[in-house]
Amino acid sequence: MADAQRTTVMKLEEVDGVALALTMEEVAVLRAILSRVGGSVQRSPRKHADAIRKTLDEAVPAFYPADGDPSYLLTGTLRFSEMRTAEGLAR
Numbered sequence: 001m002a003d004a005q006r007t008t009v010m011k012l013e014e015v016d017g018v019a020l021a022l023t024m025e026e027v028a029v030l031r032a033i034l035s036r037v038g039g040s041v042q043r044s045p046r047k048h049a050d051a052i053r054k055t056l057d058e059a060v061p062a063f064y065p066a067d068g069d070p071s072y073l074l075t076g077t078l079r080f081s082e083m084r085t086a087e088g089l090a091r
Contacts, residue, residue: 027060032071039080046080 022030034053039046 024060027056029070031056032069032074033078035071036074036077037080038077040082043082044080045083049080 031053034049034056037046037049041047041050
């Protein structure tokens with residue numbers, strides 16, 4: 001008699017990427033910039049900004065340079081509009 005079990009398999013694929021080497025001060029500045037990005041998490045490039053920020057948060061605990069948190073020096077925000085495709089809004 002045949003037997004079957006349902007399982008979940010993680011599919012790994014090769015993707016192009018970039019590895020950055022940042023000083024702690026650069027990490028703090030990038031984190032500050034990414035914290036000011038707005039827009040739809042599902043339908044705009046903000047989803048990538050959030051992914052980068054999450055990865056930084058997991059890799060490096062909160063750190064501020066000797067002169068303080070650079071996010072206090074920012075004015076304004078960056079806002080992504082929703083991405084569009086030939087058929088309308090991206091899904």
